[in-house]
Amino acid sequence: MNADVPHRSAPSHATDRPGDTSPFALGLLLRRAHWRAAAVMSEALRPFGIELRHFAVLIALVNQGPTMQRDLAAATGTDKAAIMRVVDDLERKGLAVRKAVPGDRRARAVEITPEGVELFDAAHVTADSLAERLVDGLEPGESEQLTALLTRLAHPADGAS
Template identity: 40%
Template sequence: METQPVDPATLGLLMFRAHQLARARANQAARPTGIELQHAGVLTAIQAGQVRSQRELGAALGIDKSTLVRIVDDLERRHLLKRRRAPHDRRAYEIVITEEGERRLQEASESFRGAMRELLEVLDVRQQHQLHELLARFVAQTPT
């Protein structure tokens, strides 16, 4: 018996639901830290030192300018990151994570891991590795 191809619409909906479930559980688990996944993505990129400016940050994370400004403003208001004049260009600002931002990001990351461990309990270790490999291949595609 020949295996039928997967309906792309059904698969797309499942991927969307998986994203919603994972995001909701992660955000719920990290609620005491005040960090959501969108905050963690921004803070992690800044902490890694891969980006300096808000423009670089938006490009690296694929976040539109208005959404990014809202996130950065929120994190700055909560003293988790700060903007400062770039030493090489006084017209530009660098974004840096604060000590408090690093501490809270660490706490949130532990909460996110715990939430994902719970969600992955429906799969055995081999299946978890297989899911990881398949998702890594899927997201590694070059956008068109």
């Protein structure tokens, strides 16, 4: 063992179990929570024939209006090739369209269609009761507290990443 490295009597193994003090524990817990939330939201979207990756793009289009594909990739944390496939899927389903950008012959902006807005709204209604399952075990007020804490973690005030 290197003399410069402090010796630990009991090495900490990263887990996602309650009480883990590993420096990786928070990230692992967030990953497990994401998987659980994604499963519930996927269940809500299944009747509409779309996946979370499609819905993430619809969210961006509803919030931002017509958006360049490269900006959709950034907004959804998706690479350029994957965002192209998602937009292709949405176009085939009639939920979004690509339109020419005035002044740039090569650029295309993606825009949600009226059918896409209708699906977006209907999915929210369906997801409402399912989302409640995610927070069933929390005490009154804890759901709001969790949302506030995750919002601060995901969107730090100082812009740090």
